[in-house]
Amino acid sequence: MKAVHFGAGNIGRGFIALLLSHSGYDVTFVARNEKQVALLKQRSQYAVTLANEAKDTVLVQYANAISVSNERAVAEAVAAADIVTTAVGVNSLKQIAESIARGITLRLRDGDDRPLHIIACENAIGGSSLLKKKVFAYLPEDCRAAAAGRIAFPDTAVDRIVPLQQHDDPLKVTVEPYYEWIVESSAMLDGFDGVEGMKYVESLKPYIERKLFTVNTGHAAAAYHGYLNGCETIQDVMEDPVLKKEVSNVLLETGSLLTAKYHWDELKHRKYIHQMMSRFMNPRLSDKVVRVGRSPLRKLSLHDRLIRPTLQAHELGMETRHLTAVIAAALQFDYEEDQEAVELQSILRTEGIHHVIQQVMGISPQHPVHRQIASRYGEREIRRLKIGGE
Ligand SMILES: NC(=O)C1=CN([C@@H]2O[C@H](COP(=O)(O)OP(=O)(O)OC[C@H]3O[C@@H](n4cnc5c(N)ncnc54)[C@H](O)[C@@H]3O)[C@@H](O)[C@H]2O)C=CC1
Ligand SMILES: O=P(O)(O)OC[C@H]1O[C@](O)(CO)[C@@H](O)[C@@H]1O
Numbered sequence: 260m261k262a263v264h265f266g267a268g269n270i271g272r273g274f275i276a277l278l279l280s281h282s283g284y285d286v287t288f289v290a291r292n293e294k295q296v297a298l299l300k301q302r303s304q305y306a307v308t309l310a311n312e313a314k315d316t317v318l319v320q321y322a323n324a325i326s327v328s329n330e331r332a333v334a335e336a337v338a339a340a341d342i343v344t345t346a347v348g349v350n351s352l353k354q355i356a357e358s359i360a361r362g363i364t365l366r367l368r369d370g371d372d373r374p375l376h377i378i379a380c381e382n383a384i385g386g387s388s389l390l391k392k393k394v395f396a397y398l399p400e401d402c403r404a405a406a407a408g409r410i411a412f413p414d415t416a417v418d419r420i421v422p423l424q425q426h427d428d429p430l431k432v433t434v435e436p437y438y439e440w441i442v443e444s445s446a447m448l449d450g451f452d453g454v455e456g457m458k459y460v461e462s463l464k465p466y467i468e469r470k471l472f473t474v475n476t477g478h479a480a481a482a483y484h485g486y487l488n489g490c491e492t493i494q495d496v497m498e499d500p501v502l503k504k505e506v507s508n509v510l511l512e513t514g515s516l517l518t519a520k521y522h523w524d525e526l527k528h529r530k531y532i533h534q535m536m537s538r539f540m541n542p543r544l545s546d547k548v549v550r551v552g553r554s555p556l557r558k559l560s561l562h563d564r565l566i567r568p569t570l571q572a573h574e575l576g577m578e579t580r581h582l583t584a585v586i587a588a589a590l591q592f593d594y595e596e597d598q599e600a601v602e603l604q605s606i607l608r609t610e611g612i613h614h615v616i617q618q619v620m621g622i623s624p625q626h627p628v629h630r631q632i633a634s635r636y637g638e639r640e641i642r643r644l645k646i647g648g649e
Pocket of ligand 1: 265380420
């Protein structure tokens with residue numbers, strides 16, 4: 260069985276390709292980094308180490324790679340694939356849509372009517388659906404109807420913490436032992452061979468919101484408050500009792516929202532929060548706050564981990580002061596090596612906070628949450644003693 264995976268980065272190598280490979284797929288990466296492409300071609304394998312006590316190491320074998328610039332080879336690989344996955348960052352999906360469309364066109368015009376599942380493993384709600392829209396825009400008219408019945412784009416929630424890697428070997432990757440890969444079964448076609456470790460659910464929304472509003476909102480809280488407080492890693496943040504408490508307070512706000520919205524058992528959800536926070540504390544990983552806080556414009560957008568739960572909680576009349584404190588902290592993320600952080604600070608300087616709340620977060624000036632965020636940001640330094648507004 261053949262899998263094509265776009266993006267030979269941390270989650271691609273350390274999670275998605277690993278599971279695909281262990282389920283019997285030969286994985287071909289489509290990658291930008293030419294050094295990685297050359298090494299994957301030369302070695303056909305790489306090592307994944309689990310950040311557990313034993314440092315268990317497994318090999319991903321029969322791997323291959325194609326440079327993203329080799330358009331013909333990418334199209335042929337997609338045309339022959341049994342599954343296509345991505346982990347390139349949600350904003351980069353538009354860059355790969357055209358080559359996926361070329362592959363689909365080749366496949367359909369060759370008369371290959373096997374089902375193909377294309378799964379965008381990005382931190383986003385509806386990542387595969389977004390990719391589908393972009394791919395379909397590139398499909399020639401004669402392929403669209405055929406593609407609609409044979410090519411599926413099930414949405415997914417992917418969860419495994421894979422920090423920046425510091426190995427001499429550019430293929431080696433260390434990952435946390437925990438993982439969860441949930442796929443929307445209602446969007447799948449018959450004839451899917453399956454992936455070991457993948458879970459199928461009829462409706463993804465509760466699962467993706469649970470993950471995004473807990474793991475990712477909590478992680479963002481740790482990253483942005485940690486950055487303001489001079490912490491280097493998420494592990495440092497979680498060792499600081501005041502910051503740890505703040506992360507927990509944020510997750511109690513999203514937890515109240517989720518349990519009310521989906522009628523979940525509160526105790527069970529508290530256990531989930533506790534489990535997720537323990538993952539942030541894994542002493543065998545060193546996860547930089549600037550990685551977890553990366554791309555603040557994306558993280559402050561309307562449907563991402565901060566604004567979406569804040570607006571939903573507000574709608575239900577719930578408390579959001581810890582969430583708005585994280586948003587204010589995110590607005591102060593000025594890490595100079597992060598392009599979006601630089602851009603955010605520049606927009607704040609030139610256009611002001613109300614413009615950012617309206618244009619970046621998508622919240623109109625009349626909305627009460629707009630005023631709350633502006634006022635939180637007006638307090639400027641959401642530092643240690645002022646966290647959460649106490
Ligand atoms: N690292 C993590 O713990 C997790 C990350 N994710 C999501 O997975 C995605 C990838 O994240 P990471 O692996 O951490 O980032 P990364 O930066 O390590 O990997 C992204 C890879 O995609 C490649 N890429 C970007 N544009 C490309 C293109 N047009 N064609 C081919 N390759 C391209 C980059 O060169 C890079 O190797 C993101 O959407 C992230 O939110 C989801 C869950 C966990
Ligand atoms: O990958 P993103 O969306 O930039 O955000 C970082 C977040 O994603 C993860 O990499 C994995 O869920 C977390 O470590 C963190 O919450």
